[in-house]
Amino acid sequence: MEVRERTLDDIWDGLLDAARLARVYDRLAKYNGLARATTRLLLALSAVGCLAVIVDWWSPVTGLGVVVSAVLLAVTALDLVVDFSRKRAVLGDIAHEQSRLETRWKRLDGEADRLTDEEARARANELLERHERLDRRAHELGITTFDLLNRRCAKQAYRVHSPASYDQKGRLLHT
Numbered sequence: 001m002e003v004r005e006r007t008l009d010d011i012w013d014g015l016l017d018a019a020r021l022a023r024v025y026d027r028l029a030k031y032n033g034l035a036r037a038t039t040r041l042l043l044a045l046s047a048v049g050c051l052a053v054i055v056d057w058w059s060p061v062t063g064l065g066v067v068v069s070a071v072l073l074a075v076t077a078l079d080l081v082v083d084f085s086r087k088r089a090v091l092g093d094i095a096h097e098q099s100r101l102e103t104r105w106k107r108l109d110g111e112a113d114r115l116t117d118e119e120a121r122a123r124a125n126e127l128l129e130r131h132e133r134l135d136r137r138a139h140e141l142g143i144t145t146f147d148l149l150n151r152r153c154a155k156q157a158y159r160v161h162s163p164a165s166y167d168q169k170g171r172l173l174h175t
Contacts, residue, residue, distance in 0.1 A: 003112050003120045011112055011124050015105035018131055019157030022098035024145050025138065027153070029091035036084035039075055046072035090141055094134050101131055106161070 104127055112120050 003115060003117050007117050007120050007124065008109075008112055011105065011109050011120065014124060014128055014131065015102065015109055015161060016154070016157050018098050018102040018105050018127075019161055020150065020154045021131075021135070022095050022102050023153035023156055024149055025091050025095035025098055025143075027149060028143060028145065029088050029095055032084045032088040032091060035082075036088060039079040039084065042072060042075040043079060046076060087141060087143065091138070091143065094138055097134050098131070101127060101134070 108120070108123050108127065115123070
């Protein structure tokens with residue numbers, strides 16, 4: 001039972017990619033949660049602002065009141081157009097599934113020397129197919145990742161999964 005070097009490289013690449021994307025989507029879910037909380041806070045402030053206008057608290061500073069009202073109107077429109085809570089939920093689910101894929105890639109990486117090349121390739125293709133479905137799901141939602149986040153998460157994924165990160169028994173030394 002000999003697994004070709006190319007198959008082993010593909011398994012390693014799949015593991016790192018799943019690890020990277022699990023971290024990317026987790027962070028994007030957190031960013032969307034923060035954006036949701038921020039817009040909700042600003043919407044609450046706009047309600048207070050409307051109350052202030054009704055009570056006529058802003059009459060001496062009309063220019064500032066108009067600017068604040070315009071900003072709060074823009075935030076309200078943003079909250080209606082961009083559904084941060086839905087994106088956060090979907091991104092959290094995708095991050096969880098990518099994390100599960102990361103575990104399965106890691107398991108395949110450890111078992112590859114006991115498999116034939118065809119078995120290893122078939123399992124790698126199955127994991128790759130699941131990975132691509134998750135990635136399509138994120139893109140259908142309109143999620144885009146940015147380069148800085150990708151680089152940071154790739155560095156963290158490599159640090160976690162590099163051979164120097166494990167002891168002789170296969171336990172993770174650090175993250």
